[in-house]
Amino acid sequence: MRFYKNTSNPPSLNGDEISFGYSAYSVLKTGRDEFGVFLPLVFKSVGDYKNPVPAYLMILPIKFLGLTDFAVRLPNAIFGTIAIPIFFFFLMYILKNKKIALLGSFLMAISAWWIFYSRYAYESLIASIFALIGIWFYMKLLDDIKEKKYLFLSVFFLILTMYTAFAQRLFIPVFVAGITVFNFRKFKGNYKTFIVFLITCVLLALPLAYVTLFKEAGTRLTMVLISNDIEFSRYVLLKNFGSVKDLALLALFWAKRYLNYLDPNFLFFNGMHMTTLDSFGLGLMYPFEIPWLILGIFSFIKKKIPHKDVFVIWLLTGIIPDSLTNNQQQAGRLLHISFIVILVVALGLIEFVKWILKIKDNLTKILVAGAYIVFIILILIHAFLTFSVHFPRAKGESYDEGLKQVSLYVTQHQSQYKEIMFDTRHGVDGPSMISNPYLYLLFYSKYDPKTYQTETRIYGSAANPYYHFDKYTFTYINWPVDSLKPDTLFVASPWSFPSDLHGVKILDTIYLTNGHIAYYIAVPAKKP
Amino acid sequence: MKKITNTHLLITVLLVINLLFVIFIQKSLYPIHLVPQNFFISDLVGKIIYLPSVLIYLFELGNLILLWLIAKKFYNGYFALIPPAIYAISPWNSYLTATGSFYIFLLFIILIVTYSLLLIKENKNLPGVILLTVSSVIAVYSSFFFLVLIPMIIGLIIILKFIPLKNLKVPIILTVLLITPLLFTIYKNHLSFKNIAQNQIRIFADPGLINTANSFQGEAREENFGTLARISENKYFFMGEYLLLKLSQQVAPTTSFTSQEMLLNFSFSSPIFLGFLIPFFYGIYILLKSDSARKIIFISGLLMFPSVLAKQPVDLNRLVIFMPIIVFIISYGIVKLIEQKNKKMVYIVIFSVLVFLQVLITVSDIKLREKDRFIQYFGQNYEVKEQ
Numbered sequence: 077m078r079f080y081k082n083t084s085n086p087p088s089l090n091g092d093e094i095s096f097g098y099s100a101y102s103v104l105k106t107g108r109d110e111f112g113v114f115l116p117l118v119f120k121s122v123g124d125y126k127n128p129v130p131a132y133l134m135i136l137p138i139k140f141l142g143l144t145d146f147a148v149r150l151p152n153a154i155f156g157t158i159a160i161p162i163f164f165f166f167l168m169y170i171l172k173n174k175k176i177a178l179l180g181s182f183l184m185a186i187s188a189w190w191i192f193y194s195r196y197a198y199e200s201l202i203a204s205i206f207a208l209i210g211i212w213f214y215m216k217l218l219d220d221i222k223e224k225k226y227l228f229l230s231v232f233f234l235i236l237t238m239y240t241a242f243a244q245r246l247f248i249p250v251f252v253a254g255i256t257v258f259n260f261r262k263f264k265g266n267y268k269t270f271i272v273f274l275i276t277c278v279l280l281a282l283p284l285a286y287v288t289l290f291k292e293a294g295t296r297l298t299m300v301l302i303s304n305d306i307e308f309s310r311y312v313l314l315k316n317f318g319s320v321k322d323l324a325l326l327a328l329f330w331a332k333r334y335l336n337y338l339d340p341n342f343l344f345f346n347g348m349h350m351t352t353l354d355s356f357g358l359g360l361m362y363p364f365e366i367p368w369l370i371l372g373i374f375s376f377i378k379k380k381i382p383h384k385d386v387f388v389i390w391l392l393t394g395i396i397p398d399s400l401t402n403n404q405q406q407a408g409r410l411l412h413i414s415f416i417v418i419l420v421v422a423l424g425l426i427e428f429v430k431w432i433l434k435i436k437d438n439l440t441k442i443l444v445a446g447a448y449i450v451f452i453i454l455i456l457i458h459a460f461l462t463f464s465v466h467f468p469r470a471k472g473e474s475y476d477e478g479l480k481q482v483s484l485y486v487t488q489h490q491s492q493y494k495e496i497m498f499d500t501r502h503g504v505d506g507p508s509m510i511s512n513p514y515l516y517l518l519f520y521s522k523y524d525p526k527t528y529q530t531e532t533r534i535y536g537s538a539a540n541p542y543y544h545f546d547k548y549t550f551t552y553i554n555w556p557v558d559s560l561k562p563d564t565l566f567v568a569s570p571w572s573f574p575s576d577l578h579g580v581k582i583l584d585t586i587y588l589t590n591g592h593i594a595y596y597i598a599v600p601a602k603k604p
Numbered sequence: 605m606k607k608i609t610n611t612h613l614l615i616t617v618l619l620v621i622n623l624l625f626v627i628f629i630q631k632s633l634y635p636i637h638l639v640p641q642n643f644f645i646s647d648l649v650g651k652i653i654y655l656p657s658v659l660i661y662l663f664e665l666g667n668l669i670l671l672w673l674i675a676k677k678f679y680n681g682y683f684a685l686i687p688p689a690i691y692a693i694s695p696w697n698s699y700l701t702a703t704g705s706f707y708i709f710l711l712f713i714i715l716i717v718t719y720s721l722l723l724i725k726e727n728k729n730l731p732g733v734i735l736l737t738v739s740s741v742i743a744v745y746s747s748f749f750f751l752v753l754i755p756m757i758i759g760l761i762i763i764l765k766f767i768p769l770k771n772l773k774v775p776i777i778l779t780v781l782l783i784t785p786l787l788f789t790i791y792k793n794h795l796s797f798k799n800i801a802q803n804q805i806r807i808f809a810d811p812g813l814i815n816t817a818n819s820f821q822g823e824a825r826e827e828n829f830g831t832l833a834r835i836s837e838n839k840y841f842f843m844g845e846y847l848l849l850k851l852s853q854q855v856a857p858t859t860s861f862t863s864q865e866m867l868l869n870f871s872f873s874s875p876i877f878l879g880f881l882i883p884f885f886y887g888i889y890i891l892l893k894s895d896s897a898r899k900i901i902f903i904s905g906l907l908m909f910p911s912v913l914a915k916q917p918v919d920l921n922r923l924v925i926f927m928p929i930i931v932f933i934i935s936y937g938i939v940k941l942i943e944q945k946n947k948k949m950v951y952i953v954i955f956s957v958l959v960f961l962q963v964l965i966t967v968s969d970i971k972l973r974e975k976d977r978f979i980q981y982f983g984q985n986y987e988v989k990e991q
Contacts, residue, residue: 310980311872311977311980311981312872312977313973314973314976314977314980324961324965325872325965325969328862328863328872328874328878328962328965329872331862331878332858332862332863332864332874335857335858335861335862335864335881336858336862336864338856338857338858339853339856339858339864340849340852340853340856341849341853341917344849344852345845345849355812355816355819355820356816356842356845356846363845363848366848366852374889374892374893377889453836454835454836454841455836457832457835457836458836458837458841460832461820461824461829461832461833461836461837464827464829465820465823465824465826465827465829465833466820466823469823
């Protein structure tokens with residue numbers, strides 16, 4: 077489920093994947109990213125300063141498999157798969173109960189939440205596994221305080237998490253602060269160990285803190301903060317956030333966002349955003365897990381579970397990073413708390429089965445069990461159809477579907493043209509989506525990184541988006557003017573051409589999976 | 605005697621606080637108001653009878669007193685003041701009263717039904733029977749939903765053995781006799797009844813659900829999965845999922861404790877202050893361990909159905925009749941926290957501080973921004989309609 081056809085579903089590498097892939101390729105070939113920075117700590121990419129670990133993890137697959145979609149997605153597929161045995165051994169260590177450990181790892185194996193993010197290069201999945209390992213070693217440290225290796229292993233994996241995904245840059249410090257406050261007494265007699273733990277965390281995180289706070293990498297942080305949320309400005313504060321007096325309302329708005337993660341629609345019905353709005357997709361958990369989750373919460377509270385306080389801190393602090401952003405809820409940014417959720421559901425499943433077995437009347441028992449099994453099967457069939465049929469159709473354009481085919485065409489035919497112009501705007505309902513086709517061109521043409529690092533690049537401004545290198549131009553096409561340019565190939569969505577295609581010679585049409593036109597590749601019908 | 609006098613004094617103070625809060629909201633939001641709602645019987649016969657605002661204010665105060673009277677059946681002394689205190693300062697009921705919600709009146713009726721059932725359970729049969737009969741009849745004549753809900757609630761109370769059937773025979777017979785004219789009116793005006801039902805039950809009014817089923821099946825057929833889609837992506841399956849989703853959204857913490865569902869479709873005030881979430885979680889955790897409490901919560905869950913059957917995900921106007929359940933769960937949590945104050949003092953302090961701060965922020969926000977917020981959403985048409 078994690079590997080099968082993962083290069084065609086999701087239907088395309090998205091902008092982040094392409095960017096990571098080409099950056100990894102550039103480092104593999106030259107030791108530098110596309111901006112010429114030697115072994116960068118952050119990848120500037122399109123100005124969003126990506127984390128280094130996902131790119132570095134792609135280097136080996138790209139070396140052996142070439143610069144391909146599969147090589148880019150392979151690390152996530154592997155991590156998504158090995159997460160299952162890692163989680164099994166983690167549960168065995170904590171609960172010493174093989175039944176729960178097997179149940180938990182089985183639930184993870186069939187979890188839509190995990191399957192979805194294993195099928196494409198989403199850095200939070202890898203980060204969450206590092207977080208699990210780091211917290212596991214922390215628990216081992218609590219159990220055997222004198223074992224120094226657990227201290228350093230815990231710190232290593234927790235900090236590695238921060239170099240892997242954005243959400244973890246906030247989660248790990250908040251988590252460490254939480255366990256400092258609530259676990260300090262557990263280090264009684266061994267405070268030196270705890271202080272070494274904290275200092276090592278700070279030292280390893282310093283380079284990242286430096287680039288985040290003092291270099292342009294902090295740009296992304298300010299862009300995504302909840303204080304810039306449109307809903308907050310427009311409908312709550314009724315103005316832009318700008319003073320300390322607004323903090324009170326911001327705090328309440330944040331509390332609402334935080335508790336939204338308990339919204340049943342997000343958790344069980346549509347949280348994965350795999351289908352169009354107002355239709356039924358998939359949540360982080362399946363609807364049949366609702367009673368298991370409720371029973372599991374009671375079971376978790378009542379049972380004697382080692383390091384329960386660490387789990388609670390993990391869960392409560394784990395939601396904080398995503399709740400502080402101004403985007404909609406993102407299931408992927410919560411993967412690091414999925415382990416606790418799946419553990420609770422596994423506990424609840426055992427209670428649920430016990431409840432069914434307690435039913436005295438055999439016929440009632442069979443009917444209840446049978447009806448529930450039918451319910452599970454129906455939901456799983458719907459999940460299968462969502463993954464394989466509805467998701468590629470609904471979300472193709474969000475994954476920049478079509479740009480691969482466009483790039484391959486351009487690579488094949490570029491020698492015939494003096495200039496190739498791409499319009500960065502696209503969208504079925506209107507030219508409202510902006511992508512970075514230059515990245516796809518670099519990737520699929522396997523553009524020489526050394527050449528790209530050194531050649532002249534011309535940038536426009538925010539008001540006038542424009543980017544040019546070699547013979548490629550990426551801008552908003554103005555057809556009446558630009559069609560007069562000689563020997564120019566145009567690549568754009570239908571919005572950039574005359575609606576009746578008068579004066580346009582279509583050389584190729586690229587379709588989305590849902591049958592809509594993504595791009596035309598065209599030249600002016602009459603040469604000037 | 606001194607203790608009783610203090611309690612009466614405190615309940616009077618709560619009444620004044622509630623009234624002042626409602627008046628403050630009304631003045632800040634004026635002229636925003638809810639579309640007036642007709643009585644069920646009036647709708648059936650094509651007449652219009654709206655409740656005047658002053659009566660709604662009186663019913664609001666009546667709700668507070670009834671909550672206190674009901675709480676006295678469960679708690680001793682000052683603990684009985686906790687539910688009315690929560691009610692007095694909650695934006696949920698206060699906003700709805702200030703804007704003339706019919707459901708404040710329906711809440712009053714439901715509380716009388718509840719109180720009368722408690723009286724009957726205590727073998728105070730005469731007042732209990734009279735109150736139960738009168739309130740049930742008024743409820744059924746007033747609201748389409750109560751035509752079904754009142755019999756279901758009483759039926760479940762008997763089946764789950766809270767009150768034996770013999771104690772309820774008289775009010776049931778009397779109620780049936782007194783609603784016979786209503787049943788006759790429904791029979792004679794069955795078209796009006798059908799219209800009322802269609803207007804009130806709008807859960808599947810949006811054709812989006814059917815369209816989704818059709819479009820999903822079309823897509824699956826293209827991939828040769830048509831049979832699978834017919835089994836698990838048909839309209840009945842999606843209707844069932846949608847019903848499950850709506851049911852769970854009524855009880856989600858975001859609904860009652862944050863502005864996620866927006867009072868009157870625009871407000872940023874949370875229906876119940878967020879700080880009360882701590883005693884709510886504690887209260888529900890303890891209550892769900894008790895078999896009888898689970899049964900009471902199950903029966904009370906029927907009061908969510910008017911909101912479940914609305915078009916929007918959660919209709920806070922209709923859901924206000926379920927609010928007392930949440931208030932009592934919070935109260936139970938507070939009582940238990942206070943009883944264990946030696947161990948749980950930090951939680952008491954945290955929730956009290958949070959509630960206090962949020963009261964201040966909310967009052968300030970209502971004064972400064974709520975009306976402008978309404979205009980931001982709806983312009984200057986100050987009438988809040990049901991969706």
